[in-house]
Amino acid sequence: MASFVPNESNSTLNGQQKVMYAKNSSGEFNRVNYGSSAEEFATLNAVNEYKELENEALIEIKNSISSPIKYFMYKNRMDLPTLCGFVNMFGFRVKRHLKMKYFLKLDDKILEKYAKAFDITLLELKSFKND
Structure with missing residues (x-):
């Protein structure tokens, strides 16, 4: 058959x-x-969902709730486990770094891991603002 x-x-x-x-x-x-049109539908839904999460992160950054790490994670279509794998850190630690109050305390060595994961410069990550 x-x-x-x-x-x-x-x-x-x-x-x-x-x-x-x-x-x-x-x-x-x-x-x-x-x-497959079903696969196309699923892919487009996933892309749209990441776009929504990206936009929500921009609002949260503007309100000093979330860090630029959260925005770039979604912009690069990553979820938390994927980002953890890229930066070689435990989830609870990365989750903290998604919050602005912890992001502001991170040293350049840690921020460089994130910048590398997002294929941006350290300066781009540190100076990201959502005005």
């Missing part, structure tokens, strides 16, 4: 296609192009 692999358009792939391996009618695995 041949496997069904959807081959629908997906605007999130910018014209490229994914490849999947599926069995043909002889039971052998073949490479087939793959595209």
Whole structure:
């Protein structure tokens, strides 16, 4: 029995296609192009959710609640566990750094880890303002 692999358009792939391996009618695995409107929908929802979180972080930064780390985390489409992995720190510690009052006390060595994770300069991270 041949496997069904959807081959629908997906605007999130910018014209490229994914490849999947599926069995043909002889039971052998073949490479087939793959595209899914359901996957496109899920991707667009995730991107929009990160945009909303990014905007919420900007408001919180303006009100001195959250730190720029929170904004850049969402801007780079990271969640807390992903960021923890990049900076090699425990979650409870990174969570504290997302708050402005703790961010202001961080030394350059720690801030440099975050800047590297976000592919920005230390100065960009330290001087980020949401005016």
